Amino acid sequence: MKALEVREVSKMFPGNLANDRISFSVEKGEIFAIVGENGAGKTTLMNIIYGIYTPSAGTIFVNEKEVKIHSVEDAIRLRMGMVHQEFMLIPRFSVTENIVVGDEPRKGIFFDYTRAVREVRELSERVSLTVDAQATTGDLPVGIQQRVEILKVLRRGAEILIFDEPTAVLTPEETADLFVTMRKLQEEGKTILFISHKLKEVMEIADRIAVLRRGKLQGIVNKKDTNEEELARMMVGRNVVLEIPKLDVPVGDVAFACHDLHVKNSRGYEALKGVSFEVRGGEIVGVAGVQGNGQDELVNAMIGFSRPVSGSMELNRKSMHMVTTAQLRKEGMSYITEDRARRGLVMPYTVRDNAIMGQHLNKPFSRGLRMDYEKVAEFAEGKVKEYDIRPGDIYDTAGSLSGGNQQKLILARELSLPHNFLIASQPTRGLDVGATEFVYGKLLEEKKAGKAILLISLELSEILGLSDRILVMFDGHIVGETTPDKTTEEALGLLMLGVGIDRKVQS
Amino acid sequence: MNESNFTNKFLKVFGIENHRHNRRDPLNILVPLVSIALALILGMIVIAASGRNPFRAYALLFGDSGLIPGGSSWPREFAELLIKSAMYIATGLSIALAFKGGLFNIGAEGQFWVGAIVATFFGYWTPVAHTFGAMYAALGSLGWIAQLLHGAVCIIMGMLAGGAWGAVAGYLYVKRGVNIVIGTIMLNWIAWFLITSWLVTGPMTPPSQTFTSGTFYIADTAKLFRIMMPTRLNTSILLVLIAAYATWFLLYKTTIGYEIRAIGYTANIGMDAPRAQGININRRVVQVMFFSGALAALGGTFFILGMQYQFPNTATMGYGWTGITVALIGQAEPIGVILAGLFIGAMRTGATSMQVANIPKTFSDIIEGMAVGFIAMQVAVRYYLVKIIHHRRARTTPPADQEATA
Ligand SMILES: Nc1ncnc2c1ncn2[C@@H]1O[C@H](COP(=O)(O)OP(=O)(O)OP(=O)(O)O)[C@@H](O)[C@H]1O
Ligand SMILES: [Mg+2]
Numbered sequence: 001m002k003a004l005e006v007r008e009v010s011k012m013f014p015g016n017l018a019n020d021r022i023s024f025s026v027e028k029g030e031i032f033a034i035v036g037e038n039g040a041g042k043t044t045l046m047n048i049i050y051g052i053y054t055p056s057a058g059t060i061f062v063n064e065k066e067v068k069i070h071s072v073e074d075a076i077r078l079r080m081g082m083v084h085q086e087f088m089l090i091p092r093f094s095v096t097e098n099i100v101v102g103d104e105p106r107k108g109i110f111f112d113y114t115r116a117v118r119e120v121r122e123l124s125e126r127v128s129l130t131v132d133a134q135a136t137t138g139d140l141p142v143g144i145q146q147r148v149e150i151l152k153v154l155r156r157g158a159e160i161l162i163f164d165e166p167t168a169v170l171t172p173e174e175t176a177d178l179f180v181t182m183r184k185l186q187e188e189g190k191t192i193l194f195i196s197h198k199l200k201e202v203m204e205i206a207d208r209i210a211v212l213r214r215g216k217l218q219g220i221v222n223k224k225d226t227n228e229e230e231l232a233r234m235m236v237g238r239n240v241v242l243e244i245p246k247l248d249v250p251v252g253d254v255a256f257a258c259h260d261l262h263v264k265n266s267r268g269y270e271a272l273k274g275v276s277f278e279v280r281g282g283e284i285v286g287v288a289g290v291q292g293n294g295q296d297e298l299v300n301a302m303i304g305f306s307r308p309v310s311g312s313m314e315l316n317r318k319s320m321h322m323v324t325t326a327q328l329r330k331e332g333m334s335y336i337t338e339d340r341a342r343r344g345l346v347m348p349y350t351v352r353d354n355a356i357m358g359q360h361l362n363k364p365f366s367r368g369l370r371m372d373y374e375k376v377a378e379f380a381e382g383k384v385k386e387y388d389i390r391p392g393d394i395y396d397t398a399g400s401l402s403g404g405n406q407q408k409l410i411l412a413r414e415l416s417l418p419h420n421f422l423i424a425s426q427p428t429r430g431l432d433v434g435a436t437e438f439v440y441g442k443l444l445e446e447k448k449a450g451k452a453i454l455l456i457s458l459e460l461s462e463i464l465g466l467s468d469r470i471l472v473m474f475d476g477h478i479v480g481e482t483t484p485d486k487t488t489e490e491a492l493g494l495l496m497l498g499v500g501i502d503r504k505v506q507s
Numbered sequence: 508m509n510e511s512n513f514t515n516k517f518l519k520v521f522g523i524e525n526h527r528h529n530r531r532d533p534l535n536i537l538v539p540l541v542s543i544a545l546a547l548i549l550g551m552i553v554i555a556a557s558g559r560n561p562f563r564a565y566a567l568l569f570g571d572s573g574l575i576p577g578g579s580s581w582p583r584e585f586a587e588l589l590i591k592s593a594m595y596i597a598t599g600l601s602i603a604l605a606f607k608g609g610l611f612n613i614g615a616e617g618q619f620w621v622g623a624i625v626a627t628f629f630g631y632w633t634p635v636a637h638t639f640g641a642m643y644a645a646l647g648s649l650g651w652i653a654q655l656l657h658g659a660v661c662i663i664m665g666m667l668a669g670g671a672w673g674a675v676a677g678y679l680y681v682k683r684g685v686n687i688v689i690g691t692i693m694l695n696w697i698a699w700f701l702i703t704s705w706l707v708t709g710p711m712t713p714p715s716q717t718f719t720s721g722t723f724y725i726a727d728t729a730k731l732f733r734i735m736m737p738t739r740l741n742t743s744i745l746l747v748l749i750a751a752y753a754t755w756f757l758l759y760k761t762t763i764g765y766e767i768r769a770i771g772y773t774a775n776i777g778m779d780a781p782r783a784q785g786i787n788i789n790r791r792v793v794q795v796m797f798f799s800g801a802l803a804a805l806g807g808t809f810f811i812l813g814m815q816y817q818f819p820n821t822a823t824m825g826y827g828w829t830g831i832t833v834a835l836i837g838q839a840e841p842i843g844v845i846l847a848g849l850f851i852g853a854m855r856t857g858a859t860s861m862q863v864a865n866i867p868k869t870f871s872d873i874i875e876g877m878a879v880g881f882i883a884m885q886v887a888v889r890y891y892l893v894k895i896i897h898h899r900r901a902r903t904t905p906p907a908d909q910e911a912t913a
Contacts, residue, residue, distance in 0.1 A: 303783060326785035335783060343779045348772045353765070358784035360765055369761045 002064050003028040003191040004049070004160055009058030011044050013400075016391050018044040020215040021058070026160075031182060031192045033202045036212030037235055037432040038404020039390050042195050045212070046162050049193075050082045051075035062160070081153030082162040087145055091138025096120045098137050099152045123155055127188075129181055141292070143174030150181065161185065162193045167201055168430045171290055171458060172493075179205050197432045199228040211235055236434040244440055244465040247447060251468075252281025254317065255332075255421040255452030256302075261311035263297040270309065271297040273476035281420065284443065284453040286467030288460060290496050294476040295456050299425055302454075303335055304328050315421065329358055334419035336410055338426035340403065344410045347399030351389065352380040354398045355413050383412040387438075404435040411442060422446055425456045440466065460489045474498045518606055521835045521882050538888050539836055539843065542881030543850065545888075550874040554866070564866045572857030584856055586738030590814060592852030593743035594619075597806030598830025599848050600747075600754050601673075601799045603839040607758055608767045608795035609774025614676055614691025615803035616827025617698035621672045622665035622804020624702045626811045627818045628711065629661045630725025639728040657728040662746075662808045669804020670797040672698060677796030681789040687796075699824065707818050721819040731813040743809040748845070750805055755841040757798070766791050803827060835879050851875060 005025035011018045018041040026032040034042050047053045049060065051069040060067055062078045069075050075082075089098045096117045105115045120133045129147045131140075137148060146166060153161060163182075167175045182192055182205060196202050202209055203223060211218040211234040218234045232240040256279045263272035272294045279285045289295055300306040302313065304325040313320040315331050323331075337343040345354050356365050356376050364375040380394040387408045389401070398406060407430070414422070424443060428436045443466060446453055457463050463470055464484045472480040472495045480495045551561035569575060573588030598615045605612035612618075629635050635657070643653035676694055679685035711722040731741035758764035769781040770791055778788050806826055811818060833851055837843030858871035881888055 305779075305782070324785070324787070325782060326787060329785040337783065339779075342773075342776050343783050346769045346772050346780050349769060353769075357769065357781065357786075360762055366762045369763065371760055371762055371765055373760075 001028045002026065002061065003030075004193075005061040005064070006045075006049065007059045007061070009045070009048060009060065010056045011041070011048055011053060012056040015393070017215050019048065019055070022212075022217045024210055024217065024220055025061075026191055026193065028191050029186055029189050030207050031186055031194060031205055033194045033196065033206035033209045034212060035196065035199065035202055035209060035231060035235055035432075036218075037214075038197075038407075038430075038435050039214075039402035040212040040235075040432075041215045042212055043164055043402070046082065046164055046193065046195065049075070050080060050162060076156055076158075079157055079159040080162065081156060081158030081160070082164065083146065083149045083153060083166055084164055087149055089137050089145055089148060091136075093137055094133070095131050095135050095137055095140070095148050096133045098148055099123075099155055101152075103156060119155070120151065123151055127151075127154060127181070127184065141174075142169045143171065143177065146170070146174075146178065147181075154185075158190070160191045160193070164195050165197065165430060166194070167196055167198060172460075173290075175201065197430065197436075199231050199433065202231070203228060213237065232433045235432065240433050240437055244444070247444055249282035249447055249450065251283050252450055252452075254278050254280050254314075256313070256315055256454065257317075258302075258313040259311055261298070261301065261313065262309040263294075263301045263306060264309055265297050271476050272301070272308075274311070275473075275476070275478055276311075277471055277478060277481075279421065279452040279454050281452045282447060282450045283468040284447055284455050284466050286463040286470045287454065287456040287473055288463045288470055288492050288496055289458075289473035291458055293473045293496075295425070295473060297476075298473075299335075299423060299456065302328075302423060303333070329417065332418065332420040334414040334417050334422045336414050336422070336424045336427045338429045340406045340410060345398040345406055348397055350395050350397055351384065351401070351409060352377050352394040354409060355380040355383055355394075357413065358417055359413075379416075383409075383416065387412040403430045404432055407431055407435065408438070411439065415442060415446065419451065421452045421454075423454050423456070426458060427455070428457075428459070428462065460492055463492070464489065472496055517611060518609075518839075521838075521879075521885060534889055534892060535838065535840075537892055538885060539838055539847070539882060541888055541892060543836070543878045545881050546874050546877035549877050550870065553873060554870055559866055563864070564861060564870065567861045567864050567866065568854070568857040568871060570857070571860035572853035574853045582735065582738050584860075586735060586740035588849070588852045588856045589740055589744040590809075591855055592848045593747040593813075594806040594809050594826050595829050595833050595851050596747045596751060596845055596848030597809065598803050598827050599833030599837055599844040600751055600830075600841060601801075601803035601806075601827075602830045602834035603837060603841065603844050604754055604758070604767075604802060605795055605799040606834060606839040607771045608792065609771035609778075610677075610680075610687050610792065610795060610799075612673065612676070612691055612796065612799045612803075613688050613831070614673060614694050614800070614827070615830045616824055617691070617695035618669040618672045618800040618803035619807040619810075619826045619830075620702050620822070620824075621698050621800075622669035622807030623811050623822075624706055624711075624807075624818055625668040625804075626661040626665035626729075626808035627722050627725060629664045630657075630729035630811065630816075631723040635660065636726035636728070640726060643728050651732075654728045654730075654732065657726065658731060658812060661725070661729050661812055662805065665808040665811075666801040666804045669807060670801035673800020673803070674793050674797040676800075677793035680796075681792050695827070702818070703820075703822065707820055711818065721821075722817050724817045725811065729812055730816060731809070739814070741809075741813040743813045747805065747809070747848075750802060751841045751845050754798075754802065758841070763791070763794065767795055770795075803830065806830075832875055832879055835882055838882075 002025045007023045008021045009019055010021055022045060036042050044053065048055045051072045051074050054070065060069060067078055069078065093101065096113070099120050100116045105112045105119060117133045124131050124133070129151055131144060131147050131151065137145060166178060170178060186192060194206060206223050208220055208222055209226065209231065210220045211231060213235060259276045261272055261275045262270060265271040275298065277285065287295060297306070301308050304323060315328060315333060318331065320328065341347060346357065356379060360366055360371065364372060365379070366372060377394060384392050384394055389405050389408045389412065398409060401409065427443070428439050431439065443453060455463065455466055467484055470482050470484065470487065470492070471478045472492060474496060475498060479498065551565065554561040554564050571580070571584055573581065573584035598619055601615045601618065602612055639653045639657035643650040646653055672694060676687060676690040679690045680687045707722055712720065713723055731743055733739060733741050758768065766781065766786050769786065770778050770788055773780050782788055829851060833844055833847045836850065837847035854871045854875060858868045861871065862868050
């Protein structure tokens with residue numbers, strides 16, 4: 001039986017056809033993956049199915065009956081559930097409260113919390129998704145928060161589950177857990193729509209795969225009959241080379257150095273416990289580690305967001321003691337953040353205005369107090385072309401761009417700032433293969449130009465492919481230093497988990 | 508930070524952050540206009556329900572508001588409208604500018620009065636008054652230069668003082684974490700009591716007078732020029748238009764404005780994006796509060812230099828609060844603030860004569876309140892407007908705009 005079918009669905013945004021006559025159907029109990037470049041229209045399509053957007057044209061069938069989905073409530077009534085790219089949880093609520101919110105068990109007119117907790121426990125046992133029903137949601141790791149989202153959706157009786165890039169925020173272990181869950185749900189007869197940029201994951205979990213490109217359906221393939229290369233080619237329209245060439249660049253001067261750095265996190269807990277390393281011009285130093293082992297605190301200290309408790313940092317051999325972010329920027333530090341929405345861009349600002357933030361005090365973008373928006377627009381137009389930022393109107397707000405295009409905008413801005421040291425923190429998070437390839441290319445160009453690069457990533461393949469030296473972080477320490485040719489993903493993975501720390505890897 | 512969250516939620520409700528995304532969207536103008544129209548229609552119903560004739564009430568309200576030329580009393584009403592509006596626009600700009608920076612400056616009221624008292628002081632203080640008096644006498648037919656200078660001194664000192672009063676709240680916020688709303692409310696009361704219970708009844712009152720008479724009168728050279736004899740219309744309306752232009756310029760043409768808006772747009776999520784680009788948030792916040800305070804104080808100087816010529820003992824609060832209404836109806840845009848200030852000025856001018864005809868002034872307050880209410884229901888108003896506008900288009904094409912806010 002077809003659990004879901006869309007026929008000729010289109011969605012028009014002003015000046016932008018995000019979905020162009022898309023048709024497909026999903027069998028009950030199937031895991032159906034949707035892949036496509038950034039901005040291909042995946043999220044838009046899911047939002048249509050889930051009632052957040054109304055389609056400009058086309059029809060939707062659920063269980064082979066035509067339905068009109070005008071709102072999320074309609075979608076929930078039709079037993080659909082969506083786990084969004086950005087979680088919709090209330091951090092201050094307990095897990096139980098978050099799961100039952102909007103549909104609480106009641107005793108009379110009162111919220112029956114005890115019963116709610118019991119229900120949540122039963123549910124979590126039944127589908128073997130372990131959560132602490134009484135924990136405060138905001139304190140939980142991302143992977144667990146996602147479980148809370150899934151439980152919330154299941155509790156409302158969802159039969160069709162939509163996952164929009166669920167793995168983008170997960171560590172490899174968490175991803176593995178999620179896949180176990182998905183399989184279990186599949187066994188229970190649930191239908192799953194799954195979006196991901198990681199083709200390896202798609203090949204692992206999906207039964208069939210639909211490829212979207214620029215709003216159009218390129219084709220639907222059986223997992224059995226395809227491979228990663230073919231998918232990438234369908235997505236991008238050409239062969240994609242994720243092979244990273246080895247570049248030998250003479251190593252230059254020390255751009256950044258830190259010594260015995262101790263940094264506390266926002267809760268006052270010492271998250272960085274004495275870290276020392278240096279980054280030289282023309283080299284990429286990769287920092288591998290499971291999320292939450294001090295990487296964020298390291299970056300915060302480096303960009304002047306927090307003050308180290310002790311230890312020293314130097315940028316271009318000048319002490320960074322008590323300097324401001326503005327001074328660091330002036331001294332030549334660029335920063336690509338993984339947190340595009342909060343740290344990277346001012347979402348309501350246009351592409352034009354975002355493109356120069358940080359340089360807006362320099363000529364030609366301003367003279368004295370006066371902004372020269374014509375020059376800004378000229379610059380932004382140039383960058384939009386150079387980096388192929390789509391849809392390409394510099395007066396679009398950054399918030400209306402798809403994730404990949406937002407990332408390109410950040411890259412365009414940071415790489416055009418005068419700099420000799422680049423911090424790249426998960427620079428390909430949420431990016432499609434084409435955009436990832438593009439980012440890798442840019443990073444290598446930077447290296448060739450003699451810039452010093454600190455690459456922080458959770459993707460081991462990225463770390464191994466790009467880095468000249470690799471530092472492994474675990475629990476606030478650098479527990480090993482090695483080079484790509486002397487190690488493997490497996491060895492790094494073990495180190496990252498703190499296995500065999502006492503026998504530090506000698507490089 | 509909680510207060511920026513609060514302010515941003517507040518602003519979102521009034522549509523100020525939310526639909527600015529597309530600055531070319533005609534709905535930005537339509538929504539406030541429709542809100543006012545709806546308020547006026549509902550106002551009629553309320554008046555009718557109270558057993559009065561709504562048409563007669565509106566005839567008086569608008570006939571005597573100064574908006575519609577004609578009749579012998581029109582010049583006076585027109586003058587009153589502009590004099591009132593000038594002050595409302597000043598406080599409206601003050602609040603609008605702070606909104607743009609993601610701050611809720613409830614302190615416009617206090618800053619207004621600080622500006623007023625300081626302008627009074629420099630208006631009458633002997634060393635200053637005598638200097639300009641002597642200059643006026645010496646210049647003969649060029650005496651207006653002395654008037655211009657004295658007025659300017661009073662206005663500038665008033666604005667600096669009001670700005671400083673605002674900056675204190677900004678400083679307390681960035682350095683001590685004192686919530687802007689709470690800080691400015693506190694400073695309002697401090698200013699108000701310092702002025703009315705001490706300065707105006709003590710050190711600034713002529714010794715021979717009774718305590719009910721207010722401060723010294725300002726020198727003639729400090730008074731604003733009258734520009735439409737015989738009414739008391741003065742240059743304040745022109746000055747406030749310049750201030751509105753300056754505010755617009757600051758926001759949309761300068762590096763400071765670029766930074767202020769970036770801060771305001773991200774205030775609810777911690778302002779990390781502008782901070783990571785090296786923007787000095789703390790300094791800008793204090794600056795915004797300074798500019799905001801100076802604009803409110805400008806209104807206060809109008810109150811003294813254009814209307815009262817002394818700080819009267821009968822002054823009542825309200826100009827700063829009205830500024831909030833004006834900024835909200837004006838959608839925190841300088842041009843909107845001008846129009847909204849004129850609207851409120853007209854309503855208040857007309858209300859006086861409506862009162863003469865035994866229709867309580869409260870009705871105009873109710874209409875103002877309802878206009879703000881409809882603006883607060885922005886999302887709904889937009890939704891229906893979009894529906895109406897797109898009605899003739901294909902039913903299957905939903906307005907994209909309404910979804911951006913969903
Ligand atoms: N609310 C909106 N208003 C206008 N345009 C939009 C809106 N939402 C999305 N778009 C545009 O529609 C296109 C498809 O976007 P969508 O978010 O569906 O892409 P995506 O495939 O999910 O990309 P990503 O992998 O980066 O998340 C993009 O060009 C985007 O700019
Ligand atoms: Mg998406």
